[in-house]
Amino acid sequence: xxxxxxxxxxxxxxxxxxxxxxxxxxxxxxxxxxxxxxxxxxxxxxxxxxxxxxxxxxxxxxxxxxxxxxxxxxxxxxxxxxxxxxxxxxxxxxxxxxxxxxxxxxxxxxxxxxxxxxxxxxxxxxxxxxxxxxxxxxxxxxxxxxxxxxxxxxxxxxxxxxxxxxxxxxxxxxxxxxxxxxxxxxxxxxxxxxxxxxxxxxxxxxxxxxxxxxxxxx
Numbered sequence: 001x002x003x004x005x006x007x008x009x010x011x012x013x014x015x016x017x018x019x020x021x022x023x024x025x026x027x028x029x030x031x032x033x034x035x036x037x038x039x040x041x042x043x044x045x046x047x048x049x050x051x052x053x054x055x056x057x058x059x060x061x062x063x064x065x066x067x068x069x070x071x072x073x074x075x076x077x078x079x080x081x082x083x084x085x086x087x088x089x090x091x092x093x094x095x096x097x098x099x100x101x102x103x104x105x106x107x108x109x110x111x112x113x114x115x116x117x118x119x120x121x122x123x124x125x126x127x128x129x130x131x132x133x134x135x136x137x138x139x140x141x142x143x144x145x146x147x148x149x150x151x152x153x154x155x156x157x158x159x160x161x162x163x164x165x166x167x168x169x170x171x172x173x174x175x176x177x178x179x180x181x182x183x184x185x186x187x188x189x190x191x192x193x194x195x196x197x198x199x200x201x202x203x204x205x206x207x208x209x210x211x212x213x214x215x216x217x218x
Contacts, residue, residue, distance in 0.1 A: 019079040023069040033062060036083055041125060043087050043156055046132040051122035057094060061087045076171075077162035084158060085166040088148070139185065146181035149174050154182075 152163035164174035
């Protein structure tokens with residue numbers, strides 16, 4: 001078999017494929033999925049604490065990406081930033097669903113049932129992201145847009161320009177919101193620390209270090 005060429009989807013990384021083609025080309029979809037599945041799994045695991053919900057939401061992110069791939073127009077951050085935007089919308093929509101029984105019934109027909117090994121791996125991932133979830137809960141008192149920029153940069157490891165792309169704002173505005181969110185979070189955590197036996201004196205909040213991944217920007 002001849003080696004793959006530059007036109008072969010298997011020879012390209014997830015950010016190099018034509019994202020708009022993932023809905024119609026299974027080869028492009030496979031490359032895109034393999035390139036981003038770990039990052040999206042971590043994104044979801046930072047925001048939910050149930051392995052079945054994590055599995056459902058991770059799958060739903062890629063289903064949503066398939067359904068909206070035709071709207072992709074490129075831009076700063078490429079396919080990775082676009083997919084994080086899809087993931088953020090999926091998680092937000094899930095939180096707005098009031099009836100979890102109806103949600104489960106809606107998913108049963110299309111979800112792949114996970115086996116015990118899958119659940120064990122998801123539980124390990126949820127344990128690994130426990131600190132990130134605690135920080136995420138601490139961010140809830142911040143204004144929505146300020147909190148979202150801080151989450152994407154400090155928790156999920158996106159660059160400021162990628163976070164701006166995800167949130168549909170200019171990079172300069174994202175930098176202002178990031179600075180403001182860090183300052184407010186520092187104040188909130190310092191106030192909480194006054195009740196501890198050994199309060200923290202750091203000038204910046206202690207945020208989880210995002211796990212590096214191949215598609216991180218240079």
